[in-house]
Amino acid sequence: MKCDKCSAPAVLFQKYSGLHLCKTHFFADVEKKIKREVRKEKIEGTLAIAFSGGKDSAVALSVLNDLFSHRGVDIIAISIDEGITGYRENALESAAILVAELGVRWEVASFEQHFGIRIDHVNERPCTVCGILRRSLLNRLAKAVGASTLATGHNLDDEAQTVQMNYLRGDIDRLLRLDHPAKEGLVRRVKPLKYVPEKEVALYAILKGIPINLDECRFSAGVFRAEVRDMLNELELKHPGTKYALVKGLERILQLTNRLPFELGQCTRCSEPAVGTLCQSCNVLDKLRSTSQDRAT
Ligand SMILES: [Zn+2]
Numbered sequence: 145m146k147c148d149k150c151s152a153p154a155v156l157f158q159k160y161s162g163l164h165l166c167k168t169h170f171f172a173d174v175e176k177k178i179k180r181e182v183r184k185e186k187i188e189g190t191l192a193i194a195f196s197g198g199k200d201s202a203v204a205l206s207v208l209n210d211l212f213s214h215r216g217v218d219i220i221a222i223s224i225d226e227g228i229t230g231y232r233e234n235a236l237e238s239a240a241i242l243v244a245e246l247g248v249r250w251e252v253a254s255f256e257q258h259f260g261i262r263i264d265h266v267n268e269r270p271c272t273v274c275g276i277l278r279r280s281l282l283n284r285l286a287k288a289v290g291a292s293t294l295a296t297g298h299n300l301d302d303e304a305q306t307v308q309m310n311y312l313r314g315d316i317d318r319l320l321r322l323d324h325p326a327k328e329g330l331v332r333r334v335k336p337l338k339y340v341p342e343k344e345v346a347l348y349a350i351l352k353g354i355p356i357n358l359d360e361c362r363f364s365a366g367v368f369r370a371e372v373r374d375m376l377n378e379l380e381l382k383h384p385g386t387k388y389a390l391v392k393g394l395e396r397i398l399q400l401t402n403r404l405p406f407e408l409g410q411c412t413r414c415s416e417p418a419v420g421t422l423c424q425s426c427n428v429l430d431k432l433r434s435t436s437q438d439r440a441t
């Protein structure tokens with residue numbers, strides 16, 4: 145098969161666009177989607193990139209570094225050690241290779257240091273706990289390094305799943321908070337890979353030779369997310385463009401609702417942003433402490 149934009153051999157067929165693309169045109173297509181997404185916000189000062197060492201954040205770090213490091217923007221990769229024996233050590237090893245290659249500043253923080261827990265020791269819903277604590281610690285770290293913006297590696301599949309899960313749960317409040325504008329105490333987020341399908345992120349990393357860690361975390365991402373993922377993959381096969389439509393549709397809703405402001409106060413304990421009196425991470429840490437006490441008595 146030949147590329148539809150030149151005559152070079154195609155490396156990919158995009159069912160949703162109907163295009164065969166060669167390596168060069170595929171790279172250009174991914175980079176165009178990333179640029180379009182980050183141009184929505186003005187990136188200046190310090191840009192922190194949440195960097196796990198996996199394919200998504202490695203591609204985000206590599207492309208954003210190419211785009212911004214020559215424009216006077218300081219790039220800082222930030223990684224979290226959740227305390228998952230075996231998995232995180234490997235991921236941090238491949239992370240170290242890429243940051244050395246790119247020559248970017250790198251900060252690592254652990255749950256153990258900041259919250260006194262390891263995900264290894266969490267028995268109930270480790271993925272939920274991990275997600276809440278990770279979001280919170282990333283925000284704290286981004287503030288600590290003086291970042292104006294925090295980029296995360298969520299790809300089109302992640303986003304479509306999250307949007308669909310919230311629709312199916314009827315959790316419209318959470319849906320409207322997915323793409324929040326900058327708020328007091330909350331570092332502005334960008335998701336450069338938001339419109340790049342997961343498979344294309346992987347292909348981009350492989351063809352570019354970006355070092356990535358392929359290990360999967362041994363805590364599965366949750367049954368409901370896996371069901372929604374399978375459902376969306378099936379729909380995407382039959383109706384190419386479904387995932388894009390879901391994510392784009394939410395963007396339109398947010399425009400129409402003019403991004404309804406949501407109330408955000410301060411956590412009475414740690415002063416991080418909170419919807420109630422305590423922030424999500426303090427809430428989840430309280431629950432962990434009370435369940436471990438129950439077990440002790
Ligand atoms: Zn081409």
Ligand SMILES: [Zn+2]
Binds near residue numbers: 415416423
């Ligand atoms: Zn708190």
